[in-house]
Amino acid sequence: MTTKNLQIATIGGGCFWCTEAVFLEVKGVEKVVSGYSGGNVPGKPTYREVCSGLTGHAEVIQVTFDADVISYEDILVIFMTTHDPTTLNRQGADRGTQYRSVIFYHDDTQKAIAEAVINELSKYFEDPIVTEISEAQTFFEAEQEHQDYYRNNEQQGYCSFVITPKLVKFRKLHADKLKNT
Template sequence: MEQKNIQIATIGGGCFWCTEAVFQEVKGIETIVSGYTGGTAPGVPTYREICSGLTGHAEVIQLTFDAAVVSFSEILIMFMATHDPTALNRQGADVGTQYRSVIFYHDEIQKQTAEAVVKELSEYYDAPIVTEITPAETFHKAEAEHQNYYRQNTQQGYCSYVITPKLTKLRKLFADKLK
């Protein structure tokens, strides 16, 4: 049996409910936590404070993954394919800096990988990729009702209208990488 190689990734591509749902489908993902990072508010920010757009935090997921099963590069390719990395501070109807496209890297190798993936994928988009690549900062876990949101609310309007199509796209593009 192959030895596990557990690593951490922190990414944000709009609402964390969407990003979480995408990566719940991927082989090699060990844990996923929805949360906030990249802001300046003192203490632990709340969802309401984040939604104000005044804290500077982004809605993100922090995941642990087995790099022996799925690489950081593969995670980033799936991430870029399942949101619009050319939209500045928005994803669909979600508007504000809290919904920005961002990769928070945890070491120099992740930084270099993120830069290479963005450069490689840029030729597939008509507009420039605006995904930020920035050092990881303090991660704050979101409130309990934001964890595992899609799976607990699949019939809710936002979920069926926004998240379900993302999962359909994921399944079409990356079937071999899914559970």
């Protein structure tokens, strides 16, 4: 019986459908759950409430990964290179704090790695990186229709025009990190 070195990464790069689709293809990723974190209202928020921008939550994914297969640093490099970390509270046409670029760290080691990755990658971007680095807060799983969204709705317009190009970019930039399918 082999044991896995499972760890959690909580990240938000705009719409969670996009980031979920990317990380479902990453070697060493065991599970990806779309959800909400970072808000300031009591109770579990709904998609509609988060989309209003009034709850303070960001659309995020929680990635469970085997750290013996892929490092937290590699998770963050993939994250930072598959969305635009230089736009404040916006990804493409999606605007508002719920679409902010954010890394929610779960311990001091993750915080230090996040800071180092951003520092290292900043020289590759024309504009300053505005990705928020914050201590992990309560994670709320999104409604079932938001889980595995791309695979279940691949022909939908948003998927075809927004998510598919991100997957193509990911597959090209990080071919060595793809799951063997």
